[in-house]
Amino acid sequence: MSTESSPGSAKMKAINIRNDTGPAEALFLNESPIPIPKDSQVLVKVKAFGLNRMDLSQRLGNYPVPPQAGNILGVEFSGVVEHVGRGVTGKFKVGEEVFGLTYGGAYAECVAVEAGTLMHKPNGLSWEEAASIPEAWMTATQALRIANFCAGKTIMWHAGASSVSIAGIQLSLAGGATAVYATAGSQDKLDFCVKTLGATDAFNYKEKDFSVEIDRLTNGKGVDIIIDFVGQSYLQKNLNRMAKDGSIIALAAMSGSVAKEIDLSAFVRKRVRLQGSTLRSRDERYQERLCDHFVEVALPSLSNGSFKLCIERVFSWEKIVEAHKLMESNQTKGKIICTI
Template identity: 35%
Template structure:
């Protein structure tokens, strides 16, 4: 290793954790509109797992090196960069390449780290907060006083959504798969173990059969009927994944029409730079003040060292994590 080179993680071929390896390459060159970040920590996300398995194809021109979020120190800036200077502590939503000692990030997708936040916490922000804000608060237009149901409530996405609901005045419910997870997030929401309880029945009982306004779903097809049953008039069903199945055989179209329901979904990677910039700006205006007060700080399940990337992926593969898994680089 020299001053001009770095290590990064590569996927040698689609498969299990053994397909993750390290290689030494040149430190990337910062381009116009970008910042070069010396990475202190990066987050592990479900899309990384899917990419490793060969189930999340890269858009044309995007680096095959995984990693969607980093936190660290700006060490170089490209032309036309005005918000950041060398030495700034930041976190950013990458376009890939975050599993590395250095990473370039578009200035418009980069956020200043509050003084009270560690690099590990900051590394857990971009992918989950960008995703939740875009889907729940922009697309679904969630407002204080409404009720949100989150499937997968103990995940990084789930805990982020629930913290934001609590701070921004929304009521919430969450489904999880173990009693341990029920206890772990009980301070944030009304939690339901879907393996031992019927979540539709529980929510109806607790809402006097009124249901919820918004559902954030990463399970997919198996929950469609119950989701439609639970949504109130003008309710919104938002898909961000379909871990339980992508194709629903039957859809109650009449219920969608009678309730005036909206069904939508999105992926972050497919969004344009302009769209991601708008999300970042919204987060700085609406969520950064919460971070500064010590609210909505990411829940960290476990941290790993840079040379333990296979272990970090193995931890995500189990599905037992509560909150975020983060890798510390330095």
């Protein structure tokens, strides 16, 4: 595959969306131009890519896509270096096995990615395992940094069986949390959080009020950190169960973004901090620094098996419609991966 040809002259297969937005059935394999990497980029021949909930939102036209993302879905992948930009000399070589994070374009045979968010694939990880790591584990790493997490703190991860929380629960325990709590929507997921991942306790939000349970388990003190993906329906409960000087880190708003009739007194009384964050909207330098931090603090434990990688199911990318429908079902524990 030559990267020296003019844009559009060399083709690859990629997953496109009919009419640009639509349901899962709108996804289809099509021909697209092979991306021509900039001097700071590496062209990777993709072996596997991971699905993320943002892909569903982007497919429906409901996600604010960064300008460098392009119109092909996918932010994480594993593969083989095909071409190295002139400014990347010495860090990567053609033929090396890599995995990484990109702003978009991973649902394709080739993706051009900034060298700073590309990592060498450890020999002990399969293509599928490597592709399951970047978005979830780096998002969890970022959330802990933003929350000023340190040993001795208590933390709760909502959506405990999601890929980010699977990573976050393990990172919290490894970092010395005194208690790690989780919420989920089925007994199977609760057992997974506690028995497989090691969470201190987990609560079925469909059957119990997690704020009441946290109040009981902490003798009214609450937790130091809450990582939330749910949004408005959890905000008051989160506030009720925060410890003094605690932090709520909002990574999504799956129940809605408009919160009504919220008692804000806890912000003042408990000195609570509420901060939102996303990873994809961060600039390239930020993502590179986060990647370096992740390689230092988490990748060794992923490489040697100390941290668990949880893959729900692997599809051929020709089954992308089925893969998206499975993610939409909210029945998964861990990542959905597609192979090329």
